Amino acid sequence: MxxxxxxxxxxxxxxxxxxxxxxxxxxxxxxxxxxxxxxxxxxxxxxxxxxxxxxxxxxxxxxxxxxxxxxxxxxxxxxxxxxxxxxxxxxxxxxxxxKVERKKPIILSVDEITKIMNSTTSTTDKGLRDKALLELMYATGMKVSELISLDLEDVDLELCYVKCKDNKGYERLIPIGREAKESLKRYIEVRKYISRDNDKLFINMNGDPITRQGVWMIVKECSASAGIKKEVNLNTFRHSFAVHLLQNGANAKVVQELLGNQVMTYIDIYYDIINKEKINSIYKKTHPRA
The missing domain is CATH 1.10.150.130 (Tyrosine recombinase, N-terminal domain)
Known part of the structure; x- marks a missing residue:
């Protein structure tokens, strides 16, 4: 053997x-x-x-x-x-x-996302970095491995997009919104003072490329500071990104392309989550004793 x-x-x-x-x-x-x-x-x-x-x-x-x-x-x-x-x-x-039942992903509400973003501080270099990292995670739905692999040149703040490459070498361009753009702009301004001449976009406070564990600590700390009771993990922002897009009318194929999935593994689960939320909402609004 x-x-x-x-x-x-x-x-x-x-x-x-x-x-x-x-x-x-x-x-x-x-x-x-x-x-x-x-x-x-x-x-x-x-x-x-x-x-x-x-x-x-x-x-x-x-x-x-x-x-x-x-x-x-x-x-x-x-x-x-x-x-x-x-x-x-x-x-x-x-x-x-x-035989393996797929566990439903944890989804944050828009309000919970806002609380996490607001839990960061804009008065320190670390706070600016944390805010930029979290904003980009939510704005793009990227995997953590893709996020920590980004170079500075992969971000275009003029055209508002980020160039992402997955582990198979497939490249995709993902648009970023106003909040992510502004957070990245502020972070990049201070990044040059802590960089150790490496090209990675996100670095730790020693100037070295940030690790997966480093991202996990940021997510954990900011979620705790925001008072989030859900079990937030490294995929929570990615799943929340997808569900929020679908809830607001995005085409499933578009969401798939943004996520970079070769197979629409989670799409049915996302729709199941959305439908159950709608049913609960309707019930609470219409049942006399809800």
Missing amino acids: RDLLLKYENYLNSIGKRKNTISAYVTDVSMYLKFIEANKYEINEEGYSLTAYVQYLTQSKKSTSSIQRTIIALRNFYSFLVAENVIAKVPPFNAQRD
Whole structure:
């Protein structure tokens, strides 16, 4: 099994997968291989071991996103096994994905977004940076990985857009509104005093590029300061961005393109959230004893 795992890792390197992706895939596959060894399953195209492993992860209280990521890694691994003639075909993964109920994302209201933005301070360099970062997250719906990868030259404050590239190299232009533009303008003015000659747009107070953990701390601190009771995470602004656009009449295809999704994974969930909010609103307005 170890030789197979090493061969798989070399394969991922040969096709140019990113280091973080390789590490995540190898870790997930390694855990799966340990599971099937311990339970005396075989690697074949039947998929029994996959069903058992998904059940095991679910019973172990793994998060939905973690299980979905594992399934993606195993799909890639089984495709590799087919290419290496270890098995004849990839087992049915759709059934495995259906067993995992997708957790509904946390959505902030417009009022909650405003409270978070207002929780930052405009009297410090850190406050100006935090405000600009949060405003851009909400204005564009970018993933955190995309946000921290932005260079200064990716932002055009004259034409009011930001150039974003995802982890597959696909590039998209996303418009930014007045609030994000003004916050970025104020931040960029003070950024030059803390920069260490790097090109990244968002930097920490030591002048180094900000990390994913750094963004998480900003989101956590500002949400707490604003008194938000919901479990805000790094995807909350992205999901809220999408729902607010759809609520205000944006076309689903446009939202998909802004988000950079190759598959409209969450669109149905977004509409389900919107419809339930409408039903609750109508009920409260029309029922005599609501």
